[in-house]
Amino acid sequence: MSDKEGKIRGFFAQFLDMEAGDIDSGANLRDDLEMDSTETLEFIVALEKEFSIKISDGEVTNRHSVFDVVKTVEGKLG
DSSP states (O other), X not given: OOHHHHHHHHHHHHHHTOOGGGOOTTOBTTTTTOOOHHHHHHHHHHHHXXXXXXXXXXXXXXXXXXXXXXXHHHHHHO
């Protein structure tokens, strides 16, 4: 796991009040982590602030797993 991925998964854990080790890369945001659309949007806004990036609406609606979100953020960070 890269440093960026670890930081992003840690951010998931903090946001969801879980342990980082409990956040699986393949976890589905809705089905496994029980994030509704409002929580997902709030999470994306928090990610944008935390990492000083901008994620478009299309990028948000097409992300279904922790892995998808990690790859999107890593791509923005370069």
